[in-house]
Amino acid sequence: MTADQASPARRLAFQVLRQVNAEGAYANLALRQALARADLDQRDAALATELVAGVCRHQGVYDRILVAAAGRPLGSLQPALVDLLRLSCHQLLRLRPPPAVAVSASVDLARATIGARVTGLVNAVLRRVAESTWPDWLERLSQGQAPIEQLALRTSHPAWIAQAYVDLLGWSEAEPALQANNQPPSVDLVCYPGLSRPQDLVAAGAEPGRWSDRAVRVQGDPARWPALVEGRAGVQDEGSQLIALGLSRAPAPAGPWLDLCAGPGGKTALLWGAALAADEPLVALELHPHRTQLVAQAVRAYPRQPLLAVADGRRPPLRPGSFSRVLADVPCTGLGSLRRRPESRWRRRPQDLAGLTELQAELLAAALAAGRSGAVVAYVTCSPHRDETERVVETVLATRSDVDLIEASQVWPALPEACRGPYLQLWPHRHGLDAMFCALLRRR
Ligand SMILES: C[S@@+](CC[C@H](N)C(=O)[O-])C[C@H]1O[C@@H](n2cnc3c(N)ncnc32)[C@H](O)[C@@H]1O
Known part of the structure; x- marks a missing residue:
């Protein structure tokens, strides 16, 4: 043989x-x-x-x-x-x-x-x-190794990532948090508003979602769900759903919505359903043409399409001060989705952070500039690392006197242990979700 x-x-x-x-x-x-x-x-x-x-x-x-x-x-x-x-x-x-x-x-x-x-x-x-x-x-x-090296070995992470977790969670909680990155995630679907309903998928055998009222959890190959194949639902971690829904439901003035970094379009598709229900337009920008195509694919089942454009979100081709809700879901190290991309922990280097944080701060500044008075801006990363989360927000806020932080507990009151100061921080070991971060800001 x-x-x-x-x-x-x-x-x-x-x-x-x-x-x-x-x-x-x-x-x-x-x-x-x-x-x-x-x-x-x-x-x-x-x-x-x-x-x-x-x-x-x-x-x-x-x-x-x-x-x-x-x-x-x-x-x-x-x-x-x-x-x-x-x-x-x-x-x-x-x-x-x-x-x-x-x-x-x-x-x-x-x-x-x-x-x-x-x-x-x-x-x-x-x-x-x-x-x-x-x-x-x-x-x-x-x-003979230092304690951080030993933790890194026990949990199979590079020491700099283990250290970032210890800085955020302390020694005793860092270990289960790092170990949770070694467990496969559940497969969550999002039912797009107006296109599919979680209760119908549950009636057909899916489990109800735990946190998002648009979510179901499925076993096996998700492609066997017709709603997914037809674009009426998408594969999306419930954490991403919670953030898109939180932005769409926070009190904000009437007016158009903006998604500054849209590709591949998971959050755009959910936001667009909510914007259509509120009878508001949505503009979705993305730097890379091929990723803009993915956004178009994600929203294909809606009866009308949002305005999609290939553009640099740092210099959006839009009138400043005109949007009521803005999503800045910025490029990041992805350290919050190591369950899905386990190999990226060995590819990423601490020095990657420096280049990213500059881009992230520019995108957040552009998001704030696009918002009108009273607008809500969501700054989102799929990483809990302090450098690309609260430090970026603090750096940008230090340059402005017309922006307030919205307490995460006001927007997501039902989520236990998800507040990091005024911010939302989800965790695999606490919530079974990707470690997503969200700061909600309001223009005065
Ligand atoms: C974290 S992903 C966004 C995920 C998306 N919101 C979703 O839920 O599917 C960040 C996206 O920003 C795009 N991007 C990077 N630099 C950008 C820029 N300067 N302007 C606009 N988009 C940018 C990347 O190509 C990537 O598609």
Whole structure:
């Protein structure tokens, strides 16, 4: 039997990891496409999914284990071989088959995908990996390390992200918060106002949402829901729904609505339903043409379309002071959605923050300038990191005397433990939601 026949799940997972690490692909998208092309049964598809997600979550720790086991830096090995060893580490240390079986399956996969010349090395390194269990490896790697490094190892995050969580939550809560990033999220759908109703999807077998009155939760492939296929509903974390609904329902003067950074359009589609119900126009801007197309796709089922334009939100081609509700859902590190994009924790660098915070402050300033007197502006990130959340808001507010903060507790009174000072901060470990941040501001 060849490795192809023996282990289609492992082979597919290996190919996806190559796309992620060699080409910068998003793991969840690459996996979905690979599974759609392959003819795997349910069990193999589940194994491939576990292998890809598991390696993406724990990659930084597996790399340290492999350096210790190989006795040489990973840079001295061929990149494809490193991915194969990471995959094998996950299988050996987390899925725990009999070690001899896992090692020999990895050797087969190496022979079939890379070549016979690496099989000896694969065999030797993996035998050393298999000599210790996952807890033993963690203990070994933690010896002599600072407490933050130990927390980072236990939770499989880089130390700078672990430190950001400790700064926000304190030591005891940071650990469950980081561990929550290693759990797969639920699949939430949003029912667009006027196009579909949560109770109808619940009657057809979905679970009701926990927080958003437009949400349902579904199991398995969401594409089996006709409302989704027809564009009357979308896949959207309930946290995003809460924020779009909060902005649409906060007291504000009449007038047009603006979405400054709209792509791919999840919040635009929900906002547009609410704007149509209020009989207000909506303008949605997006810097990148291909992402503007995604916004058009997201709102396709509505009887009328919002005004979509490719534009730089920092210099919107719009009359200042004319909008009553403005969403600035700015580009960010995405540290709040590590459940969905587990690999991004190893790609991001602390220095990424500096470039982003400048852009974020410019977009927030433009959002405020677009608002009329009394307008509500939502500044939103899918990251809890202080630098790109409250520090950006404080920096921009320091330059203005005509803006007030709206207390999050006034707009989302039913959400427990979601206030960070005047701001909304959602958490996977507290709410089961992405760690989204929202500051609501009002122009005087
Ligand atoms: C966090 S995403 C927005 C997500 C979106 N609100 C949703 O719910 O689907 C940020 C978006 O801002 C876009 N963007 C980046 N720089 C921009 C700029 N200067 N002006 C407008 N959009 C920008 C990015 O291309 C990206 O699509």
